[in-house]
Amino acid sequence: MTVKSKQDESRKAIFNISKEKNFPEWFGEICKVAELADIRYGVKGFTPFLPWSVMSMEIMFDLYEAALQRKDHLPMLFPTVIPESNLIKEAEHVEGFTPQVFWISEVGTGERLEERLALRPTSETAIYPMYALWVRSWRDLPLKRYQRCSVFRSEVKSTRPFLRGREFLWIESHNVFATHEEAKAQVLEDLETTKEVVTEQFGIPVMVFKRTQWDKFPGGVNTYAADTLMPDGKVIQLPSTHDLGDNFARAFDIKYVNEDNELVYAYQTCYGPAISRIYGAMISVHGDDKGLRLPYKLAPYQVVIVPIFKVENEEDVMDYCHRFRNLLQQAGIRVYLDDDEATPGWKFNYWEMKGVPIRAEIGPREMSEETVVLFRRDLMKRETVPLADVVSHIVALGEDIDQTLRKQAEAKFEGLIVDADRMGEIRDAVERGKIARIPFCTTEMDGLECAEEIKAQTGGEIRGTRIDVEEKPDGVCVVCGRPAREVVYVARSY
Amino acid sequence: MTVKSKQDESRKAIFNISKEKNFPEWFGEICKVAELADIRYGVKGFTPFLPWSVMSMEIMFDLYEAALQRKDHLPMLFPTVIPESNLIKEAEHVEGFTPQVFWISEVGTGERLEERLALRPTSETAIYPMYALWVRSWRDLPLKRYQRCSVFRSEVKSTRPFLRGREFLWIESHNVFATHEEAKAQVLEDLETTKEVVTEQFGIPVMVFKRTQWDKFPGGVNTYAADTLMPDGKVIQLPSTHDLGDNFARAFDIKYVNEDNELVYAYQTCYGPAISRIYGAMISVHGDDKGLRLPYKLAPYQVVIVPIFKVENEEDVMDYCHRFRNLLQQAGIRVYLDDDEATPGWKFNYWEMKGVPIRAEIGPREMSEETVVLFRRDLMKRETVPLADVVSHIVALGEDIDQTLRKQAEAKFEGLIVDADRMGEIRDAVERGKIARIPFCTTEMDGLECAEEIKAQTGGEIRGTRIDVEEKPDGVCVVCGRPAREVVYVARSY
Numbered sequence: 009m010t011v012k013s014k015q016d017e018s019r020k021a022i023f024n025i026s027k028e029k030n031f032p033e034w035f036g037e038i039c040k041v042a043e044l045a046d047i048r049y050g051v052k053g054f055t056p057f058l059p060w061s062v063m064s065m066e067i068m069f070d071l072y073e074a075a076l077q078r079k080d081h082l083p084m085l086f087p088t089v090i091p092e093s094n095l096i097k098e099a100e101h102v103e104g105f106t107p108q109v110f111w112i113s114e115v116g117t118g119e120r121l122e123e124r125l126a127l128r129p130t131s132e133t134a135i136y137p138m139y140a141l142w143v144r145s146w147r148d149l150p151l152k153r154y155q156r157c158s159v160f161r162s163e164v165k166s167t168r169p170f171l172r173g174r175e176f177l178w179i180e181s182h183n184v185f186a187t188h189e190e191a192k193a194q195v196l197e198d199l200e201t202t203k204e205v206v207t208e209q210f211g212i213p214v215m216v217f218k219r220t221q222w223d224k225f226p227g228g229v230n231t232y233a234a235d236t237l238m239p240d241g242k243v244i245q246l247p248s249t250h251d252l253g254d255n256f257a258r259a260f261d262i263k264y265v266n267e268d269n270e271l272v273y274a275y276q277t278c279y280g281p282a283i284s285r286i287y288g289a290m291i292s293v294h295g296d297d298k299g300l301r302l303p304y305k306l307a308p309y310q311v312v313i314v315p316i317f318k319v320e321n322e323e324d325v326m327d328y329c330h331r332f333r334n335l336l337q338q339a340g341i342r343v344y345l346d347d348d349e350a351t352p353g354w355k356f357n358y359w360e361m362k363g364v365p366i367r368a369e370i371g372p373r374e375m376s377e378e379t380v381v382l383f384r385r386d387l388m389k390r391e392t393v394p395l396a397d398v399v400s401h402i403v404a405l406g407e408d409i410d411q412t413l414r415k416q417a418e419a420k421f422e423g424l425i426v427d428a429d430r431m432g433e434i435r436d437a438v439e440r441g442k443i444a445r446i447p448f449c450t451t452e453m454d455g456l457e458c459a460e461e462i463k464a465q466t467g468g469e470i471r472g473t474r475i476d477v478e479e480k481p482d483g484v485c486v487v488c489g490r491p492a493r494e495v496v497y498v499a500r501s502y
Numbered sequence: 503m504t505v506k507s508k509q510d511e512s513r514k515a516i517f518n519i520s521k522e523k524n525f526p527e528w529f530g531e532i533c534k535v536a537e538l539a540d541i542r543y544g545v546k547g548f549t550p551f552l553p554w555s556v557m558s559m560e561i562m563f564d565l566y567e568a569a570l571q572r573k574d575h576l577p578m579l580f581p582t583v584i585p586e587s588n589l590i591k592e593a594e595h596v597e598g599f600t601p602q603v604f605w606i607s608e609v610g611t612g613e614r615l616e617e618r619l620a621l622r623p624t625s626e627t628a629i630y631p632m633y634a635l636w637v638r639s640w641r642d643l644p645l646k647r648y649q650r651c652s653v654f655r656s657e658v659k660s661t662r663p664f665l666r667g668r669e670f671l672w673i674e675s676h677n678v679f680a681t682h683e684e685a686k687a688q689v690l691e692d693l694e695t696t697k698e699v700v701t702e703q704f705g706i707p708v709m710v711f712k713r714t715q716w717d718k719f720p721g722g723v724n725t726y727a728a729d730t731l732m733p734d735g736k737v738i739q740l741p742s743t744h745d746l747g748d749n750f751a752r753a754f755d756i757k758y759v760n761e762d763n764e765l766v767y768a769y770q771t772c773y774g775p776a777i778s779r780i781y782g783a784m785i786s787v788h789g790d791d792k793g794l795r796l797p798y799k800l801a802p803y804q805v806v807i808v809p810i811f812k813v814e815n816e817e818d819v820m821d822y823c824h825r826f827r828n829l830l831q832q833a834g835i836r837v838y839l840d841d842d843e844a845t846p847g848w849k850f851n852y853w854e855m856k857g858v859p860i861r862a863e864i865g866p867r868e869m870s871e872e873t874v875v876l877f878r879r880d881l882m883k884r885e886t887v888p889l890a891d892v893v894s895h896i897v898a899l900g901e902d903i904d905q906t907l908r909k910q911a912e913a914k915f916e917g918l919i920v921d922a923d924r925m926g927e928i929r930d931a932v933e934r935g936k937i938a939r940i941p942f943c944t945t946e947m948d949g950l951e952c953a954e955e956i957k958a959q960t961g962g963e964i965r966g967t968r969i970d971v972e973e974k975p976d977g978v979c980v981v982c983g984r985p986a987r988e989v990v991y992v993a994r995s996y
Contacts, residue, residue, distance in 0.1 A: 048635060050631070056580045056629075059577055059578055059647070062576075062578055066577065083556045083557060084553055086550045091544060106610060107610040108609075110619075111608040112604045112621065113607060113608060116656060117600060125545065127582075137544070138543065160582070162609045
């Protein structure tokens, strides 16, 4: 694998934008100079993704799919198109998604299709008619399947690479159970998987919420979701998982013969980690003013080697660099030897901006001493390591980098929550990029009016009730003054 | 990972259809009973792929992408939709693909798009406008990128799972070079990659052809492709690679400043291994009358363990099976312990039909002797192996199975070619499922009439001239009697 890092005026190596003070500019610029995505495609919300992001997203898919497979979910792949007659079978679902659907109605040079086809906005209505054929008996349950694919939604909100696109990359897991209890247990398993993968492996801290009734998945019973905080003080939804109850089973006729020989409806869940969005959150959470800081686990190149030589020792230094590279390759470390003609200083800046976790600097001194200088991007620190120990040292350093990035992110995440019980306090917290914890009347549909009032007065949205901590409300609803039945969290959001 | 293999009347375990005598039935049935694809989706040519095929296709993608990355091609990902104004920029290309395009012209509840969007039938017209922005100087070349995605073509021919779908899975590699010579060298590299992956790793023998001028990629200069033979005596095109010359560079304005500071057009190639189609060919080439025979490299489960016990020793036998499974898992072998309640005999049939390369049979005798009985699906042979040697034995056996499958396929492939210089001989060969090698006037457009005559009289199509062997024509064209300028091959085809 090679990537060009050619030193010419068209390529910028030094990056310096305040992520906290000017996040939109930081994000737009890093997508451009680190070559993550190119927004010039010419169709709103559709963005080509470039190798540096695609290689990391591939790793993220692999880690996510491995976690799902360990928990007995198997991969499948459904068509990208859904017949209109399927899409309209579940009333709330069609109402929720139809405004965003891209429709195929013509083929070739003018032929009209007999039935319009939707580009899948999500695949319940593609998959569940087949589940109705596959699920016959209690012996077929549980059925746990997922697919990795693109989905398409004509978002009205403004789009941004990774964070909100009209086409995005995700995994969607669709499961069928004999009982509602098993379905609810799956929802909890999904939230655990989220923490295992998103937090433990990608280093992104999250809070887990049960969404309000007006903010749930169209057609479902309850939605649970993990939120993280972006550098601009807005929360972003990372994976959500949905308890569908038997709503879709009734709409799509998914029934099974139970052990008592009765034909009954099944219960369902679905779970949708959007890898492209998680990638966008990951680079935003870990990056700094100098550019990307990629976790060792997710970096396309975990180590970049920068040779430092004069004309008289070029060949020897390069030989030593090749020897070092081969050593790392044999150990399964993703390594890139940057033998481009640019200066070492230019390369240092370039790979720091690209977020490569470890840089190896190798010159005549390292060669003669049989050592390597290792520079870690997260803390911008150097150390000298003997060649004999370097592989195990790099593996340990990689672990430490990932732990450090995660701890730094968690440290920022803590202390985010501010208790508030007046509108002014909520507005205040939200404006400072905090999350307000407030007493609230109800997350049933009855509470929607109060939520809209909060949104109008503070710009914040209710993210729901926490399910990862136990909380009892105290006092009255901030808006209506009725007794508070819930503790909810309010923040600006993507 | 688990898969259900429950013994009930709805699931067939014994498969017995003659692959050679009744290939269409064999293929349709194996897709159904081995749970590879389900044709009941309800949109012509769009087929859900099930775990047993998806898990193998994932491995095939991984092996293909690894080969491309070793040769310095990097992954990227473009949008699924292409604006109409892009699609029509290259005249021959638009003529070739437009009849097959699915068009998106509406969004949501009736809004018309300002410009229609095509579902990509192939991505030249999506990618090349961006390449025009990315390629500026000789320093940017060569540019070698690929993507893994679905493409969409409204085929008029009848569709079949994997072999011909309206949505199919592929890798498309798009490359830009400074000179035509480098582009031609890339085409040869692609053909080598085809042999490395399709033949050496997947075990599918191929012949490599330069296609005729009337059968080339729309808009390209020359098309080269690998064909294999299916059990029904028809050839099928596996990956093709295209020398685009500077045709697309001129249409999309892909220019670079060369070392002499002149602004000149670049040269391009593209290469498109269709993984879903290669999967269809792979199972067809290797399968037998009892069902699938999957290569060890590609099987979702490389080893299935079938425990054989009575009530009194169930626990001990299962303990021994778990111990054996853990041993294989630690060695990175994909293993599945079938602890379902079905009988051992039913499981034997089931996993033979599913094509699992190695079955381990474990009963009280194996437990007491610390051995394992291994059954290889390709040759249907059993042997007893001590537990202490079993991992290295399985790894070697896996290699041997893959070699055996490949050699059996190659043996059938040899002796396929029949020399012919009269129409009757060609018809004869084609009807017997052979490939006729014939003297032919020309593969330039001038020869099209003769090709159509051959097609009309024999049902065979001209596959082109071989590029992997040197051949000089002798005599006159079978049809028109003009001096033969080429040796071409004729066969029925998919």
